[in-house]
Amino acid sequence: MMRTFQLAIRRTFLGGLVLSACSAFPQSGPSSLSAMYKPAADQLIAGSLADEQGYADLTYLCDHIGKRISGSEPLLRAIAWASDTMKQEGLVNVHTQPATVPHWVRGEESGEIVAPVTRKLHLLGLGMSVATPPAGLTADAVVVPDFDALQKLGRAGVEGKIVVFNAPYKGYGQTVMYRVAGASQAAALGAVGVLVRSITPLAAQLPHTGTLQYDAKQPKIPAAAISIEDALMLARLQAEGKPVRVHFQMQAHLEAPVPAANVIGELVGSEHPEQVVVIGGHIDSWDVGQGAQDDGSGIMATLAAMHMIQKSGLKPKRTIRLVFWVNEENGGAGGTAYAAALTPEQLRNHVAALEMDGGAEAPVGYGYGASSGGSGFRRARPGVQPPPPAPLSEGEVHSLALLQEIASLLGPVGATTVKPGGGGSDISPLMAAGVPGLGEMTTVAHYFDWHHTEADTLDKVDPVEFRKNVASVAVMTYVLADMPETLAGHKGAGEE
Numbered sequence: 406m407m408r409t410f411q412l413a414i415r416r417t418f419l420g421g422l423v424l425s426a427c428s429a430f431p432q433s434g435p436s437s438l439s440a441m442y443k444p445a446a447d448q449l450i451a452g453s454l455a456d457e458q459g460y461a462d463l464t465y466l467c468d469h470i471g472k473r474i475s476g477s478e479p480l481l482r483a484i485a486w487a488s489d490t491m492k493q494e495g496l497v498n499v500h501t502q503p504a505t506v507p508h509w510v511r512g513e514e515s516g517e518i519v520a521p522v523t524r525k526l527h528l529l530g531l532g533m534s535v536a537t538p539p540a541g542l543t544a545d546a547v548v549v550p551d552f553d554a555l556q557k558l559g560r561a562g563v564e565g566k567i568v569v570f571n572a573p574y575k576g577y578g579q580t581v582m583y584r585v586a587g588a589s590q591a592a593a594l595g596a597v598g599v600l601v602r603s604i605t606p607l608a609a610q611l612p613h614t615g616t617l618q619y620d621a622k623q624p625k626i627p628a629a630a631i632s633i634e635d636a637l638m639l640a641r642l643q644a645e646g647k648p649v650r651v652h653f654q655m656q657a658h659l660e661a662p663v664p665a666a667n668v669i670g671e672l673v674g675s676e677h678p679e680q681v682v683v684i685g686g687h688i689d690s691w692d693v694g695q696g697a698q699d700d701g702s703g704i705m706a707t708l709a710a711m712h713m714i715q716k717s718g719l720k721p722k723r724t725i726r727l728v729f730w731v732n733e734e735n736g737g738a739g740g741t742a743y744a745a746a747l748t749p750e751q752l753r754n755h756v757a758a759l760e761m762d763g764g765a766e767a768p769v770g771y772g773y774g775a776s777s778g779g780s781g782f783r784r785a786r787p788g789v790q791p792p793p794p795a796p797l798s799e800g801e802v803h804s805l806a807l808l809q810e811i812a813s814l815l816g817p818v819g820a821t822t823v824k825p826g827g828g829g830s831d832i833s834p835l836m837a838a839g840v841p842g843l844g845e846m847t848t849v850a851h852y853f854d855w856h857h858t859e860a861d862t863l864d865k866v867d868p869v870e871f872r873k874n875v876a877s878v879a880v881m882t883y884v885l886a887d888m889p890e891t892l893a894g895h896k897g898a899g900e901e
């Protein structure tokens with residue numbers, strides 16, 4: 406997961422709007438939806454909770470293919486394996502959809518404090534960073550807690566130095582801007598390199614990578630993550646008042662873009678095959694760990710949910726399409742290619758898009774993002790307040806009530822919450838074009854402890870929690886593909 410949800414602001418006014426929805430749509434209100442689909446939901450939940458195949462697939466992906474960054478050979482193996490696996494598990498129209506992806510290569514990297522003490526840094530270069538000079542960079546460090554402190558130092562305090570962003574973790578969405586934008590913010594004041602305290606709540610001497618984005622107007626300077634412990638020590642040394650000097654070297658570079666692909670498979674609708682509920686996650690990962698939670702769990706749980714619907718004998722009226730998008734982590738080429746390949750009519754026939762990219766911890770429910778309410782999928786940026794969320798339209802309020810009714814079927818797995826605001830970066834091009842989007846939500850109790858690290862390995866995915874996600878996605882997807890109405894957010898397509 407590259408970005409994250411910001412839901413909190415919109416919660417306050419929701420209750421009243423949901424209440425009014427029921428009276429606005431009395432005859433098509435959601436009261437019958439849960440009764441209509443309870444037998445199917447119970448069947449899908451029982452099957453999912455007993456499923457062994459999904460976790461076995463995730464195990465294979467993690468242990469036999471492993472990390473799979475865009476441009477790498479394991480990614481191509483993952484794509485071929487995923488195609489075969491979709492076919493074996495009963496999907497039809499299985500194919501790959503070409504997408505050209507960046508090829509960023511990490512190379513060797515290391516770092517250390519050289520004064521006033523010598524100490525090795527726990528360092529991991531940020532994705533898309535440029536290299537240091539071959540011998541590395543050695544410079545005085547200047548440690549700042551936030552962008553305001555950086556600005557106060559001005560060019561005189563920053564030029565020629567290595568800026569260390571030591572921002573306390575205030576949630577991923579609020580803190581990730583230091584990783585994404587820190588390099589260019591520091592470069593604008595003449596810094597020669599950047600070290601970023603890892604974007605995580607857990608201090609475990611474990612650096613977390615993730616993409617940065619260079620501002621084209623600023624010099625590109627190398628940037629790496631360091632552990633929380635190292636950032637705190639650098640801050641303590643600076644507080645002693647004598648110069649703190651650091652050295653780091655990175656060989657990171659971009660090679661020529663290379664071909665890759667989304668992997669797509671379907672269960673074809675029995676009455677409206679042209680109408681599509683698209684679900685999935687991203688097949689690429691960072692070049693560390695196994696990409697187990699991020700996002701092996703998302704693609705394997707959504708595949709298992711499809712397999713469960715297929716095995717159940719239920720025949721949804723609309724087509725369910727599974728997509729493993731490529732290059733979510735450092736470019737989004739797969740999500741862009743998928744949306745770009747659709748004709749306007751095909752786009753209008755996308756009645757919902759559901760992304761799972763928050764790990765497979767215990768499921769909580771779904772975030773719903775519709776066009777007029779915005780995707781709810783914003784990232785804090787320096788100096789930019791996110792725009793206030795737009796009020797939900799009457800149709801969106803009604804859709805939320807429908808989703809809450811579907812989610813009420815998910816009591817046995819705990820996924821009964823539906824909130825406005827949600828989606829995912831792979832489906833954001835669809836949502837921008839008006840397709841209603843859903844982000845699968847979990848407790849995220851430990852997701853950001855391991856996210857984008859060497860420790861994102863299979864053991865972090867609890868099999869029981871994984872199966873609950875399979876159940877949640879299977880029920881939500883099946884009902885969306887079969888229910889009489891469709892969600893608001895898209896521009897009129899799919900309505901009967």
Ligand SMILES: [Zn+2]
Nearest residue numbers: 406699700762
């Ligand atoms: Zn992800």
